[in-house]
Amino acid sequence: MVCKRIIPCLDVKDGRTVKGVRFEELRDAGDAVELGARYAREGADELVYLDISATREGRNTFTRLVTEISRRIDIPFTVGGGIASLQDAARLLEAGADKVSINSAALRTPSLIDEIAGHFGNQFVVVAIDAREVDGRWTAATHGGSRLTGRGLFEWAREAEKRGAGEILFTSMDHDGTKAGYPCGTYRKLCGELHIPVIASGGAGTVDHIADVLTEGGADAALAASIFHYGEITIPVLKQALSERGIAIRTI
Amino acid sequence: MIAVVDYEAGNVRSVLHALERIGAGEVRLSADPEILRSADKVILPGVGDASVALESLRRSGLAEVLLSLTRPVLGICVGMQVLCRHTEEGDVDGLGVFDAEVKRFIPDGIKVPHMGWNTVEGKGCALLEGLTDPVFAYYVHSFYAEISPDTAAVSVHGIPFSAILQHGNFSGTQFHPEKSGPAGAKILQNFLSL
Numbered sequence: 098m099v100c101k102r103i104i105p106c107l108d109v110k111d112g113r114t115v116k117g118v119r120f121e122e123l124r125d126a127g128d129a130v131e132l133g134a135r136y137a138r139e140g141a142d143e144l145v146y147l148d149i150s151a152t153r154e155g156r157n158t159f160t161r162l163v164t165e166i167s168r169r170i171d172i173p174f175t176v177g178g179g180i181a182s183l184q185d186a187a188r189l190l191e192a193g194a195d196k197v198s199i200n201s202a203a204l205r206t207p208s209l210i211d212e213i214a215g216h217f218g219n220q221f222v223v224v225a226i227d228a229r230e231v232d233g234r235w236t237a238a239t240h241g242g243s244r245l246t247g248r249g250l251f252e253w254a255r256e257a258e259k260r261g262a263g264e265i266l267f268t269s270m271d272h273d274g275t276k277a278g279y280p281c282g283t284y285r286k287l288c289g290e291l292h293i294p295v296i297a298s299g300g301a302g303t304v305d306h307i308a309d310v311l312t313e314g315g316a317d318a319a320l321a322a323s324i325f326h327y328g329e330i331t332i333p334v335l336k337q338a339l340s341e342r343g344i345a346i347r348t349i
Numbered sequence: 350m351i352a353v354v355d356y357e358a359g360n361v362r363s364v365l366h367a368l369e370r371i372g373a374g375e376v377r378l379s380a381d382p383e384i385l386r387s388a389d390k391v392i393l394p395g396v397g398d399a400s401v402a403l404e405s406l407r408r409s410g411l412a413e414v415l416l417s418l419t420r421p422v423l424g425i426c427v428g429m430q431v432l433c434r435h436t437e438e439g440d441v442d443g444l445g446v447f448d449a450e451v452k453r454f455i456p457d458g459i460k461v462p463h464m465g466w467n468t469v470e471g472k473g474c475a476l477l478e479g480l481t482d483p484v485f486a487y488y489v490h491s492f493y494a495e496i497s498p499d500t501a502a503v504s505v506h507g508i509p510f511s512a513i514l515q516h517g518n519f520s521g522t523q524f525h526p527e528k529s530g531p532a533g534a535k536i537l538q539n540f541l542s543l
Contacts, residue, residue, distance in 0.1 A: 099506055100466045142466055168366045173528045193362045218397040220462055220489040292456035294464050347466040347485040
């Protein structure tokens with residue numbers, strides 16, 4: 098049986114991880130490769146690196162970093178942030194990324210999904226959807242949730258699957274950063290409408306939250322950032338707890 | 350010398366990096382028949398569409414070269430599927446090394462693609478030697494090789510399928526050992542010591 102995946106997400110700016118990562122044994126917590134390697138050793142199932150650089154130099158630095166990650170890390174990793182064209186995706190594939198995550202560019206130009214999947218396979222394309230609930234309707238948003246689009250979460254996710262997305266990464270902007278848990282019912286509905294895996298992101302504060310979204314919510318994977326970076330929950334403790342709840346988890 | 354077959358089958362960089370990490374020695378990425386014939390081990394990677402990969406292997410003449418090899422050959426993912434008898438992907442004949450049919454997963458109660466870590470079970474399988482159960486490996490695929498006389502290890506996604514195929518000097522893994530952490534590194538080492 099395929100295991101549920103635990104995925105730490107690292108934000109990278111100008112080649113360095115941001116957010117207050119504190120690990121005493123790491124000489125340099127800003128070293129994105131070291132930090133990823135540490136998570137891999139601890140049992141992370143995949144990694145996501147998000148480039149939040151705003152400059153061209155920052156993007157170039159990130160591409161070099163992707164090569165270094167590919168050289169050092171022996172688990173799959175996804176890269177995202179600012180991917181707006183087939184060329185961007187090709188550059189990151191060439192650098193060694195296993196998957197790319199596309200978000201607002203796919204909303205602007207949905208055919209980008211077909212294009213990248215057509216060239217590099219469905220498995221290479223993760224479509225990330227940020228959405229919030231407005232008047233009872235889950236609506237896709239951009240710019241950190243501040244700009245609503247006209248697209249409904251479910252119909253957009255179905256279209257993304259049809260166009261060739263290999264996975265959907267759904268973040269509820271109403272829950273992100275709250276540490277109050279995930280909207281499990283929404284994940285359950287989303288999973289029921291799709292055939293491809295769904296990654297849950299945003300809202301985890303406790304082990305129970307993650308367990309709930311993987312069971313009640315039906316999600317295939319849980320992605321989190323700060324709870325891991327700040328050491329609030331460590332991956333071995335999380336995996337042990339999930340395993341004790343009878344959830345299929347990879348142990349190392 | 351280890352040769353990694355260079356053909357139109359997606360990204361081979363991660364395989365090269367994995368070989369570098371385990372200290373595999375001299376590795377050459379090549380489509381030169383002479384290099385493939387003189388290599389101690391040959392790895393056939395593959396990502397994407399098996400029918401496209403087969404078309405490329407046949408057009409370039411690499412198919413014939415691969416079939417003539419007598420030293421250990423390892424096909425990975427689509428690189429394994431092209432060595433099977435036939436694939437539903439594009440409805441084309443494979444190279445016929447493994448006596449197995451490649452079929453599409455039906456998304457009936459399971460997610461397709463089969464993506465993520467799954468357990469691999471194969472008692473006595475040479476590639477799994479030295480690993481203790483449960484062995485987890487990383488998969489990304491929508492097509493699978495059915496269970497066959499050449500099946501050396503099994504995984505289950507809705508139904509059981511071939512995780513590892515083995516026939517003569519040919520081995521194949523449906524999973525990606527190059528992305529399967531320390532267990533994957535051990536599997537690659539085991540192949541190199543065949």
